[in-house]
Amino acid sequence: MAQAHRDGVLDGFGARTLSARLASLALQQAGCERIASTPLPYVYSLLIYRTTYLYCLLLPLALVGPAGWLTPLFVCIVAYVFLGLAEVSEELSQPFGDNINALPLDAICRAAEIALASHLGREPPPPLLPKDFHFG
Template sequence: MIVRDKPTKLELAFAVRGSIVPAIAPRIAVLMVFSAVMVLLHNTLPTFPEIDAIGFTVFGIALSLFLGFRNNAAYDRWWEARKLLGGLLADLRSFAREVQLFVSDRASQEKMIRLSLAFIHLHRANLRQLPNDPQAKALGGALANAPHPPNAALDAIAEEAAWAYRAAQVDGFGAKALQERLGSITQQQTACERIATTPLPYVYSLLIYRTTYLYCLLFPLALVGPAGWMTPLFVGIVAYVFLGLAEVTEDLSHPFGTTPNALPLDAICRLVEISLAPHLGEKAPQPLEAKEFYLS
């Protein structure tokens, strides 16, 4: 995630880090060259078709609505993902407190809290598809090789709780509290996996990209008459606006990735470590800092 204040005037003009321009510059260039060729043909061929702009207004409104919809859907995925990660952080904070409140056995307490730490790192590695993530492997141990590692970690916590309940190390109220918290953690873990494995319907991508390119390729025909050699400039701006938004949307709809706009999973896992450290009697580590405005 890019962590940066409101852009200053200089950044507005030149910021590249966090900007979408590098990703779409080649495509904008191709479209601008194409439209320059159109202007040339128009100026040399007398029979070059010149079309009325009426169709483009409706076309442009429809395209704006499509992109607007997809942008909303993608942003909602991104923000929901952030809420779920925050919810997991809150649940793990509460879990540690509840373990101390209800579980008598100190060793069992520590085991459960350490398993919850392993869980969040295994969950991170699962979401980012990093089967060999060193931290997840170190904390998770054998769990990291299970068919579904984060699930296995929660199973292990539940087993420990079942042991403690049967050993009367935790009473009925405590068992109920731990079960509710695990249920809430499971709900949010599964919701993260839902976002990670269910892309926006592919048919929208096709529909939107095809419509955007059609628009950018046909637009010169309408502009070439009234705008002349300003045509490539306008086509460039329109392509920047539409392709830029389509690209941002693509990024945000994969919130657990490692693009500049993806969520800072490493930093959130660190926050969990900071919050759980006092319950393990350890010194809290430092929060992760952004490097060149990027928080991983």
């Protein structure tokens, strides 16, 4: 960028705007690196699971009067929902992985490459397409 500015390819306003964009990109990258390198504290997941198990163990005592013999069915439904939410939160705590629920970073980068190719005078690469309804 500095060389382009010295060569007169980039004027002062363009250099200032590009510099601000690069600074913003660097801040976003630093934020993503902090997210990727900071694990979810074990105590959070422990609290979620213990609270879920305790609630599911005590729920039959509250439902046995009003629900009668349907109590086990209601408790199973509630336990499925809460334990499913706990698993989803564990899965989403690592958004930059290679698993099926991670962000499709390769596809996002390819979209940026396609958008920038014409500005750089290059042939745009083909977009990445999902396989079995996900990028993986």
